[in-house]
Amino acid sequence: MPSSMASSMSSSMSSSMSSSMTSNATRRVSHPPSPATNILLFLIAFRLLNAFVVRTFFQPDEFFQSLEPAWQIAFGHGEGKERGAWVTWEWDHRLRSSLHPLLFAAIYKVADLLASALSLPAAARADLLIAGPKTAQAVVSAIGDFYTWKLATRIYGTDSRGAWTALIVAVLNPWQFFCSTRTLSNCLETTVTIVALDLWPWKWSAGAVSDDDLSKSATERGRAEDQKLLWSLRQCLCLAAFACILRPTNILIWATLASVAWLRIFWLQRKVLVREVLLCGSTVLAVTAVADRLFYGVWTFPPLRFLYFNLAQSLAVFYGRNRWDYYATEGYPLLLTTALPFALVGLYRTLKIRAYSPADQVQTTIRVQLATVCLVMPFVLSLISHKEVRFIYPLLPSLHILAAPPLVQYFYPAVYSRSSRHTPQRLILIFIVLVNVVIALYTTLYHASGTLDVLTYLRNQHDRHATDGQDTPYSHLVGTIPDPGITAGFLMPCHSTPWRSHLVYPSINAWALSCEPPVDFDEEEKAVYRDEADQFYDDPSQFLRRNMVGGLHRIPRRPSYITGFQSLSTTSPNQHQWPDYLIFFAQLEPTLHNLLRASAYGECWRTYNTRWHDDWRRRGDVVVWCLDAREQEAWRSEKQRQEKESRDYQFDRIVEAIKEQARGPQKRSWQSFVPSLPWSSSSSSFASWQRSLKSLFSPPTSRTWPWSTRSRMDTFLARFRKPNPTVKKWIPSLPSWSSLPLPSWPTWPSVLGGESKKNKRMPTHDLWS
Structure with a gap:
């Protein structure tokens, strides 16, 4: 009897201990997420x-x-x-x-x-x-x-x-x-x-x-x-x-x-x-x-x-x-x-x-x-x-x-x-x-990115001009009555960009072409109905004369954030004020150049939008024209800087290609054939890259070079003018860079690594003949 009691007690104790150990282990070890x-x-x-x-x-x-x-x-x-x-x-x-x-x-x-x-x-x-x-x-x-x-x-x-x-x-x-x-x-x-x-x-x-x-x-x-x-x-x-x-x-x-x-x-x-x-x-x-x-x-x-x-x-x-x-x-x-x-x-x-x-x-x-x-x-x-x-x-x-x-x-x-x-x-x-x-x-x-980027640009411009000509900053609180800010007009097909959800600031006064459908019209009226965007693209000149306050003859010379005058009221719901910033797609640029050539409007920003679009009205970059001469000048300087950087980059690639050609045939990387990415704004097409190269290597009209790459090229050529037993065998003497007759464009692919079927490697002296 005692032995049986002891065995039962020991078994119960062991079971309770094991259960307590199991429960303690369960409490100590947290369950991993499912x-x-x-x-x-x-x-x-x-x-x-x-x-x-x-x-x-x-x-x-x-x-x-x-x-x-x-x-x-x-x-x-x-x-x-x-x-x-x-x-x-x-x-x-x-x-x-x-x-x-x-x-x-x-x-x-x-x-x-x-x-x-x-x-x-x-x-x-x-x-x-x-x-x-x-x-x-x-x-x-x-x-x-x-x-x-x-x-x-x-x-x-x-x-x-x-x-x-x-x-x-x-x-x-x-x-x-x-x-x-x-x-x-x-x-x-x-x-x-x-x-x-x-x-x-x-x-x-x-x-x-x-x-x-x-x-x-x-x-x-x-x-x-x-x-x-x-x-x-x-x-x-x-x-x-x-x-x-x-x-x-x-x-x-x-x-x-x-x-x-x-x-x-x-x-x-x-x-x-x-x-x-x-x-x-x-x-x-x-x-x-x-x-x-x-x-x-x-x-x-x-x-x-x-x-x-x-x-x-x-x-x-x-x-x-x-x-x-x-x-x-x-x-x-x-x-x-x-x-x-x-x-x-x-x-x-x-x-x-x-x-x-x-x-x-x-x-x-x-x-x-x-x-x-x-x-x-x-x-x-x-x-x-x-x-x-x-x-x-x-x-x-x-x-x-x-x-x-x-x-x-x-x-x-x-x-x-x-x-x-x-x-x-x-x-x-x-x-x-x-x-x-x-x-x-x-x-x-990339595809259709410009229509969102332009709103970021407008917000940045609003922040920049928020205190121009004012003693205190504009109020940015949504829900309050805002002070006058910048004005913007979108000459685009209707709803081409977001609106207040991305403009955000209530002090940005903006308008865009509308496209309300023919609600409650009969069939004959629907057949001939043209919304505001259709009317503009049917005849831009006529639309701007009729629907812009002052037509094409009373366009402001300075932006509203400088003059301090901004009017929201118009004579009719279909009329618009001339804005500080005019936004449109690049396909409309030639038309507006012709209509607004005598105005103060000029390009002050441009961004890539898309390479192709099924709607012809939305093709090309998103372009912004403004009335502020300072912004226009700043944009021209920025474009010149980008073009200079592009020329310098392309020039360096050509120099590298010449160096590789001088060192003899070797296994080449595919990057040497690609001057820049195809979607780069500075070299958007092969034709523009070709024109840049032609202008780069064309004989200068003056002894003064407009960029700093001349010294690098002269230094490179000076190496060949020094006695060099390796180069001397196949280069008799190189002329000075200023009098150097360069080859025409069709021969340059060979310089970049192309090889003829008859001759695997063109002699280097033929490159300069």
């Missing part, structure tokens, strides 16, 4: 970097359908669009929901309060107000990528190659890098849609739950799982309703999924579905109605008005008409780029499935229904004349998921096998990654 948490944090960091790398212009709706109304909500109306936000006609006619701008209005208020609390200077405060919406949208984009991976794990498994491939494709997709961090309603719609898809009750759509299971759940499994499913359904339906409020076309996705689910579920499930749709839909509609009532001042229903104006009145056609096959031939290729073949294969294989095992019934059903949605939505939208690739943007996460299995099947052996027979796949994979990176960087850093 893989899902690490993935989400990585995606947030990546999209934050993505958001602040983007410095190009894509669509006006990025600003005018979100940030401009948000600015008005946060800081008030101001004095119209000249000093306040530019609220477009869609908001005047209540076509948009205010929920999206309210999100950014809250961010503006938080940023403004933070800047006030930290007592930031005006320039830092402006940067903070610009960075706030970007930061919020980066987090929204990261959540969309995260739920793309979550839905992929639901289909392929948590640690499956398909789920990880879907995540990698989403990260490397050029369209995602270019568009996902922009403040477009389509970007928020895409994230909300993929989150709702992950919450959708796919077991119902797969027919994997019967009425018997629902009736037995209260007695056999309890209500926990049912409550979890019900809560998930409610979240899904609320998000789906919000997505449809943002973009009414999103209803195509949920109508397709709900129709399939209705056909596969039983009556008890149908009752639950109808009840939750009414409950969640009514809740979202009530919240939207209250928000719109506060924003517009009247009770309204924007989705219905949106459909009426764009379909019944066909106002969407005013902004462009596309072919019926646009989404198949342009939409999907732009969304997917290099992943397009694999997405098409994934769509085909998914829709080809005829039978599947009960084990993967739900996973296969998800894939089939996602593929169905990816075909139904573009088909229906193709019936509308006006088409844009961002209208089908919510389908991109589903396409990434469907493209994952073909990608794994094709590239997995090449990645994890060392066999040389997979070399072609490895090369293709490297090529795809490089192409995606190049496209993403080019579209986010």
